[in-house]
Amino acid sequence: MTPSRRPTIREVALEAGVSVATVSKVLNNRYGVAEATAERVRAVVDDLGYESSLVARSLRTQQTNVIGVLVADLEPFSAEVLKGVADVVRGTGYELVAYAAASRVGEHIGWERRHLSRLGGTLIDGAVMVTPTVTDISTSVPIVAVDPHAGHPGLPVVDADNLNGGHLAAEHLLDLGHRRIAMLTGRADLMSAQLREQGFRAALGEAGIPAADQLFVPGDYDPDVAEKNAYELLTRPDRPTAIFAANDATALATLEVARRLGIDLPGALSVIGFDNIPDGAMCTPGLTTVEQPIREMGRRAAKLLLDRLTAEPGTEEAPAEHIRLDTRLVVRGTTAHV
Amino acid sequence: MTPSRRPTIREVALEAGVSVATVSKVLNNRYGVAEATAERVRAVVDDLGYESSLVARSLRTQQTNVIGVLVADLEPFSAEVLKGVADVVRGTGYELVAYAAASRVGEHIGWERRHLSRLGGTLIDGAVMVTPTVTDISTSVPIVAVDPHAGHPGLPVVDADNLNGGHLAAEHLLDLGHRRIAMLTGRADLMSAQLREQGFRAALGEAGIPAADQLFVPGDYDPDVAEKNAYELLTRPDRPTAIFAANDATALATLEVARRLGIDLPGALSVIGFDNIPDGAMCTPGLTTVEQPIREMGRRAAKLLLDRLTAEPGTEEAPAEHIRLDTRLVVRGTTAHV
DNA sequence: ATGAAAGCGCTAACAT
DNA sequence: ATGTTAGCGCTTTCAT
Numbered sequence: 001m002t003p004s005r006r007p008t009i010r011e012v013a014l015e016a017g018v019s020v021a022t023v024s025k026v027l028n029n030r031y032g033v034a035e036a037t038a039e040r041v042r043a044v045v046d047d048l049g050y051e052s053s054l055v056a057r058s059l060r061t062q063q064t065n066v067i068g069v070l071v072a073d074l075e076p077f078s079a080e081v082l083k084g085v086a087d088v089v090r091g092t093g094y095e096l097v098a099y100a101a102a103s104r105v106g107e108h109i110g111w112e113r114r115h116l117s118r119l120g121g122t123l124i125d126g127a128v129m130v131t132p133t134v135t136d137i138s139t140s141v142p143i144v145a146v147d148p149h150a151g152h153p154g155l156p157v158v159d160a161d162n163l164n165g166g167h168l169a170a171e172h173l174l175d176l177g178h179r180r181i182a183m184l185t186g187r188a189d190l191m192s193a194q195l196r197e198q199g200f201r202a203a204l205g206e207a208g209i210p211a212a213d214q215l216f217v218p219g220d221y222d223p224d225v226a227e228k229n230a231y232e233l234l235t236r237p238d239r240p241t242a243i244f245a246a247n248d249a250t251a252l253a254t255l256e257v258a259r260r261l262g263i264d265l266p267g268a269l270s271v272i273g274f275d276n277i278p279d280g281a282m283c284t285p286g287l288t289t290v291e292q293p294i295r296e297m298g299r300r301a302a303k304l305l306l307d308r309l310t311a312e313p314g315t316e317e318a319p320a321e322h323i324r325l326d327t328r329l330v331v332r333g334t335t336a337h338v
Numbered sequence: 339m340t341p342s343r344r345p346t347i348r349e350v351a352l353e354a355g356v357s358v359a360t361v362s363k364v365l366n367n368r369y370g371v372a373e374a375t376a377e378r379v380r381a382v383v384d385d386l387g388y389e390s391s392l393v394a395r396s397l398r399t400q401q402t403n404v405i406g407v408l409v410a411d412l413e414p415f416s417a418e419v420l421k422g423v424a425d426v427v428r429g430t431g432y433e434l435v436a437y438a439a440a441s442r443v444g445e446h447i448g449w450e451r452r453h454l455s456r457l458g459g460t461l462i463d464g465a466v467m468v469t470p471t472v473t474d475i476s477t478s479v480p481i482v483a484v485d486p487h488a489g490h491p492g493l494p495v496v497d498a499d500n501l502n503g504g505h506l507a508a509e510h511l512l513d514l515g516h517r518r519i520a521m522l523t524g525r526a527d528l529m530s531a532q533l534r535e536q537g538f539r540a541a542l543g544e545a546g547i548p549a550a551d552q553l554f555v556p557g558d559y560d561p562d563v564a565e566k567n568a569y570e571l572l573t574r575p576d577r578p579t580a581i582f583a584a585n586d587a588t589a590l591a592t593l594e595v596a597r598r599l600g601i602d603l604p605g606a607l608s609v610i611g612f613d614n615i616p617d618g619a620m621c622t623p624g625l626t627t628v629e630q631p632i633r634e635m636g637r638r639a640a641k642l643l644l645d646r647l648t649a650e651p652g653t654e655e656a657p658a659e660h661i662r663l664d665t666r667l668v669v670r671g672t673t674a675h676v
Numbered sequence: 677a678t679g680a681a682a683g684c685g686c687t688a689a690c691a692t
Numbered sequence: 693a694t695g696t697t698a699g700c701g702c703t704t705t706c707a708t
Contacts, residue, residue, distance in 0.1 A: 006459045006478045008701060019679045024703055034677060051455030055393050056701035059684045074424035074434065079417045082436075086412035090440055096412065098420075098436035102428060117389030121344045122685080140344045278616025286619075346685060357695045362687055370693060394685035397700050460701080 007048040016044040027052060058123045067305065068124035069098040070115040071131075075249070076277040077294060078130045081146055084298020085128055092306060097124060112137055126309050128301045133189060142308040144301045150191040156308075158301045158323045160292035162192045165327035166199025169244045169272050169290050172329055174207050177338040178242040178270060181209075182233055184219030184226050184254065186246030193221065196246050196274060215240060219250040226250035230257040234269070241269065241338050248273035248280045248289055255287070255334065266336035276330055285333025292327050300325070345386040354382040365390060396461045405643065406462035407436040408453040409469075414587070414615040415632060416468045419484055422636020423466055430644065435462060450475055464647050466639045471527060480646040482639045488529040494646075496639040496661045498630035500530045503665035504537025507582045507610050507628050510667055512545050515676040516580040516608060519547075520571055522557030522564050522592065524584030531559065534584050534612060553578060557588040564588035568595040572607070579607065579676050586611035586618045586627055593625070593672065604674035614668055623671025630665050638663070 009027075013020045018037060025033050026041040033041075044050075058064040069085050071078040082098050089096050099115055112132040120127070120140040127141060133149045147159045173181050183200055186193025201211050217233055219226040226245065233239065234257060245251035251273025255265065263269050266285070273280055273289040280287035300323050347365075351358045356375060363371050364379040371379075382388075396402040407423050409416040420436055427434050437453055450470040458465070458478040465479060471487040482494045511519050521538055524531025539549050555571055557564040564583065571577060572595060583589035589611025593603065601607050604623070611618055611627040618625035638661050 006455050009703095010701080020702080021679055021681095021704080022677085025678090028703075030704090032677060037677080049451055049455065051452050053397075053460050053701055054456040055397050055460035056684090057703080059391075059393050059397060059686090059701080060703045061684085073428065074421055074436075076421065079421050082420075083412055083414065083417050086438060089438075090411065093440065095437070095439040097438075098412075099433070100424060100427075100435075101433040102431065113387055114389045117344050117387065118392040122391050122393035276620075278620060281619040281624075282614075282616060347687095348685080358685090359687080359696080360694060363694090366687080368688090372693060375693080391685055394700095395687075397685080397702090398687045399700085 006053075007050045009050070009052065012041065012044050012048060012050050015048065016041045054123070064123060064125055065093065066095045066097050066124050067302070067309075068119055068127040069096065070112065070119070070127050070129045071098065071100050072111050073102070074098070074100045076279055077247075077275060080277065080294035081128070081130050081298035081301070084295035084300075085302040086298075087295070088299050088302035088306065094125075094306070110134060116140070116143070126305045128298070128305055131190070142305060144305045144308075146297050146301045147192055149189060150194075154320050156304050156321045156323075158297045158304065158325070159192065160297065160325050161327050162195035162292075163199040165274060165290040165292065166196035166201075166244075167203045168199075168327060168329045169196075169274065170200045170203030170207075172272060172288070172331070172335065173242045173244065173270060174203065174209075176242070176270060176335060179209060179338075180215070180238070180240045181242045181244060182215040182217065182240035184229060184233075184243060184245040184250050185216055186219060186250075187221045188218075190221070193246055200244055219246050221247050221250060223249050223253040226253040227257055230254040231261075234258060234261055234263065239269075242335070243269070243271050245271065245273050248275040248277045248287060251287055251289065251334075252279060252283065255283070266334050270335040270338070272335055281332070288332045288335040289330050290327050291330045293325050297325060344391075345388045347388070347390065350379065350382050350386060350388050353386065354379045392461070402461060402463055403431065404433045404435050404462050405640070405647075406457055406465040407434065408450065408457070408465050408467045409436065409438050410449050411440075412436070412438045414617055415585075415613060418615065418632040419466070419468050419636035419639070422633035422638075423640040424636075425633070426637050426640035426644065432463075432644070448472060454478070454481070464643050466636070466643055469528070480643060482643045482646075484635050484639045485530055487527060488532075492658050494642050494659045494661075496635050496642065496663070497530065498635065498663045499665050500533035500630075501537040503612060503628040503630065504534035504539075504582075505541045506537075506665060506667045507534075507612065508538045508541030508545075510610060510626070510669070510673065511580045511582065511608060512541065512547075514580070514608060514673060517547060517676075518553070518576070518578045519580045519582065520553040520555065520578035522567060522571075522581060522583040522588050523554055524557060524588075525559045526556075528559070531584055538582055557584050559585050559588060561587050561591040564591040565595055568592040569599075572596060572599055572601065577607075580673070581607070581609050583609065583611050586613040586615045586625060589625055589627065589672075590617060590621065593621070604672050608673040608676075610673055619670070626670045626673040627668050628665050629668045631663050635663060 009020050009023050013023045023041055026038045069082050112134050127143050130146045132145050144156045185197050204211055217229040245254050251271055254271050258265050258269050273287050276289045276291035280289050347358050347361050351361045361379055364376045407420050450472050465481050468484045470483050485497045523535050542549055555567040583592050589609055592609050596603050596607055611625050614627045614629035618627050
């Protein structure tokens with residue numbers, strides 16, 4: 001099977017006996033082509049199955065009609081955002097490109113700028129960035145950030161009410177009678193993580209429970225880190241009766257550790273996560289969690305972006321918006337009365 | 339906030355006082371640049387935050403180190419495949435681009451060729467196509483198909499055992515004592531849909547239950563179509579006690595209709611789907627379904643593709659493989675004894 | 677109505 | 693070691 005190259009505009013022109021320029025005009029419905037000629041060109045296009053190269057086209061033109069979703073990695077969270085963006089883009093005539101590139105080794109931050117640099121100005125007309133960590137992105141195209149690090153002056157942002165979410169998690173565990181509650185915290189550099197912890201601590205405080213530092217261990221939003229620290233936490237003599245993990249990925253890692261240690265769940269240990277990613281719903285027992293409406297966040301981000309893209313060029317630039325969606329407790333099977 | 343354009347290689351060259359070619363050499367670690375010069379160039383690159391344009395670069399070179407996932411739309415199924423592909427691509431040094439473009443009006447088939455034409459040869463080194471419907475794709479780059487229409491001679495394929503899956507669905511309902519069982523069939527042009535129905539019919543036959551044509555209504559894998567036909571089905575005087583929907587999306591639509599009609603679920607009606615998309619697990623009660631390991635299918639497809647891409651150029655081309663993964667019954671809350 | 681030619685940002689072969 | 697140049701596929705003036 002010899003991979004037959006895709007036909008180029010040159011081959012179409014050759015076959016139709018016209019110039020490349022004429023073919024281009026036909027394809028883009030420009031004036032100044034005789035109907036007979038256009039007909040002939042279209043026939044050849046159909047015959048050869050020609051379709052213009054997105055790459056070449058976007059290098060030459062301003063407008064590409066493509067929206068980018070830039071992510072550090074395609075995991076459940078960003079995939080969910082992606083679905084939301086697709087919900088909105090569908091039917092608008094825009095095309096959708098999701099771009100994920102492994103960070104260079106040891107480089108967790110800065111991918112936003114690189115991704116944007118590699119695609120912006122060409123290929124995409126605008127972008128939704130998922131969980132960017134850099135604040136001073138010099139933007140060549142309109143951008144909307146989903147769940148970003150703190151301090152994106154000028155960037156429209158969509159996120160969830162992480163503060164109240166942390167509060168909800170603590171309240172749920174307190175309602176169940178738990179008092180020795182640990183937390184696997186999130187990535188210290190992320191706004192969302194800070195707020196979840198802050199809300200959590202506040203709720204504990206309101207219940208009159210002093211926050212014990214040794215019960216706050218790093219989870220980093222990273223299953224591997226979480227696994228290590230959950231193990232340490234659960235093998236202590238006075239292990240906690242409940243754990244709040246800053247996101248579902250680390251909550252699931254915690255469940256795995258508990259299982260390995262033979263700890264009865266939820267009898268001897270309650271675990272609550274944050275995010276409500278599909279994976280939490282699909283395991284047994286289902287993971288109790290604080291939901292943030294991820295897909296809806298994608299939808300709202302896409303809407304915001306499309307608004308900017310379709311706004312009259314001369315229109316006064318709207319101030320950067322900040323959309324904050326509600327979080328919500330989802331009780332499943334991993335939490336129980338102490 | 340004036341969108342500052344991304345810097346180009348020209349600006350870097352200008353700033354560093356060298357030619358564009360020299361900058362390119364430095365960036366690509368080519369020989370023939372004095373260390374002092376290289377140093378200076380790198381400094382400017384860092385300073386300006388320059389990153390080469392993926393588009394321009396891919397237009398010029400053969401190799402882009404980018405893998406494409408081409409989909410008609412980003413819905414739960416394709417998103418799940420995408421995650422699987424990302425699992426494998428992660429850490430390989432390849433970048434990942436997912437591309438979705440709305441079909442032109444009324445054109446459900448043919449997107450494969452268009453997508454491939456728009457990206458192939460440029461931008462991507464190879465592609466995973468999700469649920470393509472066209473068999474005679476003239477491929478400019480290596481391609482692996484996930485869950486394709488029948489008859490892709492020469493294309494490596496990854497799919498699930500749909501035949502046995504249909505069988506499993508029927509067996510489950512029969513075991514629960516159901517005898518008047520309806521099916522919302524899938525898209526008639528898709529291999530997967532045909533096999534699911536075939537397996538389902540076979541199991542009914544083995545149980546000595548004659549297949550009643552009026553109990554097979556089209557679902558088309560489409561929630562809207564399913565909703566309409568499920569309504570018709572459930573308002574008949576002799577409505578079925580159980581429904582097998584050819585995929586989860588249509589099963590969920592069926593649940594919605596049943597709810598609207600006030601039918602007790604699963605007391606008065608059992609519903610089983612196919613796919614095990616996250617949405618089925620997240621609703622209440624959870625959807626009983628036949629699981630196909632979608633994410634794993636994405637992983638296997640990505641592996642197959644990477645094998646082809648990294649194979650020695652001179653190596654004998656391996657024959658097109660066909661990987662078929664097992665399906666599995668997942669019992670949740672929407673099926674019960676009759 | 678048509679085509680020649682320039683140029684988008686980049687790389688690579690070929691001078692110097 | 694560095695620069696000049698051609699060209700990837702396409703669109704868009706500008707001649708003709």
